[in-house]
Amino acid sequence: METCIIKSPLGFTKIVGDIEGIHSVVVLNSEEKITDIIPVELEDCVFQINEYFEGIRTQFDLKLNPEGTDFQKKVWKQLEQIPHGKTMSYLELSKQLGDVKAIRAVANANGKNPIWIIVPCHRVIGSDGSLTGYAGGLHRKQWLLEHESPYKQQSLF
Incomplete structure (x- = not known):
């Protein structure tokens, strides 16, 4: 599982995923160190989230793999x-x-x-x-x- 931390307008955001898809995206309530090098498995997710906050993206096109019932x-x-x-x-x-x-x-x-x-x-x-x-x-x-x-x-x- 790969992890990265990015900064968004609403706080630091932790993204977790692998080649099977995005496992989680959570906003954190604390300051974290921003990831210098985004893992390749998470690059598209980071790109699309940034586009969303810029007002460019209204739909996401990502493979998702959340854990749940x-x-x-x-x-x-x-x-x-x-x-x-x-x-x-x-x-x-x-x-x-x-x-x-x-x-x-x-x-x-x-x-x-x-x-x-x-x-x-x-x-x-x-x-x-x-x-x-x-x-x-x-x-x-x-x-x-x-x-x-x-x-x-x-x-x-």
Whole structure:
């Protein structure tokens, strides 16, 4: 397994993966030493994440290989279908997965998503439109949703 640390607008980001795919992408809550030489297996991931933060990339094209239960992987796969700039409620996500009663299990799987940004768990919100739970912190969730919004707040002056 290869690892690298990069700097993003939301903090230091740790990427782990190998030739089988990206295993995890997590934002860290501490300063870390930035990796000088990115392992070849992670270069494309770093490139695409940088493009995302530059506002160039709206979809990722990476081989993913997260560890999780079959149910978690099913939820994470469904998260990948939420378009850039759009949100979905936990209830809607549960309905899409075929079981409205599984909302808590779906929310739990969403919270255990190991591949930050690329599997866009930040696009899932409360049924009332509220920003609810986010492993990276609600301030990061809000930033990501604003970054992806087609409606940019403009200054009046």
